[in-house]
């Protein structure tokens with residue numbers, strides 16, 4: 001059964017785990033109309049998201065839309081005859097509400113975990129200093145060389 | 158509504174998006190000079206030199222020694238782990254890279270608090286340790302328009318409005334000025350920042366404002382003119398009309414504690 005990938009503003013990258021797990025799948029990003037109409041952010045922010053979204057969907061059947069997130073993702077899934085939407089987790093309460101909305105609308109939602117920085121889960125201590133004491137050793141241990149970087153000539157000064 | 162994805166020229170994209178998203182933003186339809194996307198993020202990561210970070214990260218001017226990666230990290234274009242791995246593998250584990258990873262961990266920490274508290278981050282997390290004496294009022298128009306006459310504040314806000322970025326130390330100055338000198342509720346300041354910051358993040362933004370205000374820390378953060386001069390290479394004060402009289406920051410910390418909160422510095426700091 002085919003699937004789609006739903007991208008949101010907390011994971012708007014061609015390296016998004018849901019995208020990487022579904023290299024052929026169509027992908028959608030939605031400018032959240034009710035939220036943005038109320039928030040009235042600066043255009044700079046929306047344009048930044050647009051540039052990120054364009055690169056994230058490049059090379060696949062991709063769509064960037066304006067509308068109600070749950071409705072647009074559902075419609076996109078239907079257009080591609082998909083019963084499953086893959087997405088990367090976010091801690092934002094709004095994200096959880098949209099997942100609930102999509103499931104209520106009959107879509108199966110598969111949630112991928114973002115790449116961890118430290119393995120801590122659950123309630124953090126009250127102060128950063130206590131948190132840092134407990135995670136420092138792990139946080140300072142690299143897991144690899146990091147992403148391949150462009151050559152020096154390509155770097156803007 | 159389906160948006161176009163075929164335009165490749167930035168000016169054309171901006172003109173198109175300004176129309177397509179009409180009603181969903183406020184202010185002029187001008188993009189930031191900071192580009193979105195993974196390619197731009199990797200270029201920035203490649204350009205950042207972490208040597209000197211520990212000593213110079215607080216310098217607002219004339220030279221900056223911070224990564225400016227926050228817009229990419231906030232939107233998941235780069236992960237904290239990728240940035241950590243890249244910096245340590247290229248610069249080794251040094252006091253500079255350790256400090257840098259410690260700053261990355263602040264974001265991880267705020268995200269965990271957000272995961273735990275959800276929308277409660279928009280309320281005072283703890284009672285304020287000290288309340289400013291300034292009478293409560295909403296964000297004055299001269300702050301919104303970056304015309305307070307205080308060059309350090311106005312230029313920081315101007316940079317925010319035109320680029321969507323503000324240096325961390327300048328964010329601390331502006332947040333402290335708004336809350337402790339002007340008596341503005343932190344939510345109003347946080348909302349202004351959130352509308353403009355390319356890295357605008359519910360957790361990092363609200364919780365940092367609360368950290369400055371002391372509803373999520375042991376004491377209010379304050380600064381003085383000496384601090385501004387030390388970390389701006391005199392870029393601001395030398396051009397400020399209020400430098401020769403009337404600068405509200407031109408005082409000792411002891412006097413500021415009395416003036417702003419009516420307590421001694423020792424009391425303010427909980428000593």
Ligand SMILES: Cc1cc2nc3c(=O)[nH]c(=O)nc-3n(C[C@H](O)[C@H](O)[C@H](O)COP(=O)(O)OP(=O)(O)OC[C@H]3O[C@@H](n4cnc5c(N)ncnc54)[C@H](O)[C@@H]3O)c2cc1C
Pocket residue numbers: 214223224225226227228230231260261262263264267323324325326328329332350354356357358359361362363365366369
């Ligand atoms: C009032 C106020 C509001 C803020 N609002 C935001 C916000 O909305 N979004 C946001 O990402 N940061 C926010 N910060 C934190 C900090 O100012 C920015 O993360 C930092 O200035 C980004 O610049 P940089 O990438 O050059 O930082 P660098 O010094 O290069 O740090 C590297 C990365 O570490 C993270 N980081 C560093 N310091 C902090 C910090 N104190 N808290 C959280 N993450 C940190 C960021 O992801 C940053 O990109 C706020 C700070 C204050 C005082």
